[in-house]
Amino acid sequence: MSTNQLYAGYQTELADFRLAFSRGGAYTAIVLVLLGVGLDYGQYPQLQAPFAVARVLVSLLIAGIVMLLYSTAGRRFAPWLTLSWLLLPQIMISWMIWHTDGVESPYYVGLNLAIFASGIALPFGLWQNLVFGILSYLFYLLACVLHSGGIEPAGTFIVNSLFLLFAAAASAVYTYFNERARFMLFRLKAEVAEKNGELEVINRKLVDIKGQMLQQEKMAAIGTLAAGLLHEVNNPVNFCLMAIEVALEEPVAKSEPMLQECLVDAKQGMQRIQHIVSDLKTFAYRKPGAEAEGTPFLFEKALDSSIRLTAHELRGVAVTRELPTDTLVLGDEAAVIGVLINLFSNAALAMRKAGTQGPAIHTTVKWVERRLHVTVKDNGPGIAQEHLARVFEPFFTTREVGQGLGLGLSISYAVIERHGGVLFAESELGKWASFSFDLPRAD
Template identity: 65%
Template sequence: MTTSLVGLQSTYREELRDYRLLCSKAGGLTVIVLVLMGAAMDYVVYPAEQKGFAILRVLTSAAIGLALLSLYTEAGKRHVQVITFSWLLLPQAMISWMIYATQGEQSLFYAGLTLTIFAVGILFASGYWQTLAFGVATVVFYYIACTAHPGGIQDPSKFQFQLILIFFCALASSVYTFFNEKGRFQLFRLKDEVAHKNAQLARSNENLAQIKGQLLQQEKMAAIGTLSAGLLHEVNNPVNFCLMAIEIAMEEPQVKDSPSLQECLTDAKQGMQRIQHIVSDLKTFAYRKPGTTQEDVPFLFEKALDSSIRLDAHELRGVSVTRELPSDTLVQGDEAAIVGVLINLFSNAALAMHKAGTVSPRVHVKAHWQDGRLHVNVRDNGPGIAPENLARVFEPFFTTREVGQGLGLGLSISYAVVEQHGGTLFAESQLGEWTAFNFDLPRAE
């Protein structure tokens, strides 16, 4: 027997115990009602015994009720089969006493014994040995009731016929229970297989979503790379010419004598230098093809951080970005992908803080070396993430943004990027106070 089958049977037994507990409680209440309603039959068949039988029925119902109450205790839950078997014998004992007190083998109550046997086999999740034992006990009760009857056995053939009939009912009920039990286990096994298949399908869909997201991101990177390659030639030359012209103009006597003109040229120079920085940052993505990575290239994390802040300047308007970095930030990996991760973290933080109306929004980037890896913490003072959403932020297509403002793939892609670098991206948050994302990168060899 394989380990998986043993585990499956163990789980099945636990589920079967819960099912038996439910059946015992529901069946017990039903039996109590039927036992009490049986007083109508006493009135029709044996009106002279009605009062005594009524008392017996009430006592039997009370005993069954006490047994059902015990099922709500821990000990009762553990021994549900024994308790159920015990209270099921109470109606059989009651009916057998009625047979003894009336006509023996001539009593019509023997039919109640056979009906109860079939009801136990069909309605209760009993084992076939338990059902057989219940049937044999019923045969014994009937035998004692008839033989101990004050008038003795008046019709031996009828007594033997009914005794054999009760035994056959017990045997048939046991056979039915045996196949019912096997069918129940097969159904449970099928449900377990379906659950496993659904779980595998869900994981496959999640992996597919991540792959699609990564391909989409790589296509975007390729498009940026193509644009960057063109910008290198089309923008750098005119920017250099402009910078050269500004430098020459700033040396003119008229400029030196005019503070306002000098300020204008200084602003123009800074603007051109900013264009140079942006083009330089975009070089990171140049000449990249979809599906390719540069995971073994050393780069300065500090430089990647600068690039991401400049490229995300539009989203970070009004947000104070501070840093706390070690003197050495040389790491190894795919610089463009890490820039993409930082841009995504900054954009999410800025959007959340702007949407929540955070006063003095800020993002603080802190890094330190530990065990040969640079551990990075990106923390904002925004509205935080709700606890029920914190565990789901890395799920593909999960987003709290409004429709049309994002696919919910950014963090799942960022998680995959960090994972490709041998690290882990995880989130922390205090609702209403702050959110932090942490990841680590390998030191350059």
């Protein structure tokens, strides 16, 4: 956060703080002014009636200013209104000093009390406190000068004047350091908020890393399975293919169309097993440095692999595609296959869960400048608007508990991001959903 932003934020918070304190201080002032009738009764019982009227009048004026502080205009002029209601008791006290014993009037103490309160209790600015202290002294000076006895005794007047000026100076110093302390506290709060924001970013990254580690562990398990399948399945599959080839060349097979058709079907089945095992190996094993640097591969081949690996989930779903003649891209083939598997699986699951009639997935691939743009679109139930912005959040899922971790799209987003692209979702609820991403062209 820049210094200007910090100062602007501080001024905004300080304005609200001062407004709240001004209202609270005004209510306190009303109570104290009215309670002063006890002082009037103890010191000048003969003047209690006019003084009581003065106290009620000042209290009503302060209450009126408080009402203004709740308005929009009042908020804008809060410092001036605060100064106004603070000066009202000072004017009243000065009038009482003039009306009683002048320099020797005990009401002089009330002026000091208000000056100290403004510096210690109220969140005044430095200039406001100085103005308030000077005006309070001028009111006192005027009350003494206009009193019938003048400024006599002079010694008492000098002492009282010095005390008032000392109180004003001390109050200004308190205000200055209080303001600095408030600013330092605000800056500390801003720094803590900024650090909390950084921690949230770090936590999100840790969640992403955790998800990727889970994915890596899953890939390692699939890789181990694929290696075992290659070793255990490839040899008997090759023997079966050789036997089928020999059988197809036999005169009996050539003369019997039904037998030849069965042998061709068996051959295609064995070849399909070979493809699936090969796809698992490609999906699970990555070459060292492939993720960081990328290697050229045909996107069409990755698309074929992903469709074969999700064939069970795509059963009953019409899968179509629209491809350019050249689909050679640069990147991590296994990771891109993982992205496609995730998109196909999610679409198939959503359509099956919603009971979509005539479920279909269409993949559109086209070159835009030097990047291959891919869109996987289904005719399923779509994605609700409130979920659309969150589908790439780690651990966000609309599935039932135990049906998924909510990491697939988050990891897919990170994969496409590593390829310099963006994975984004679009949808019309109840009609369709699509996911699009782009990959770099291989030189």
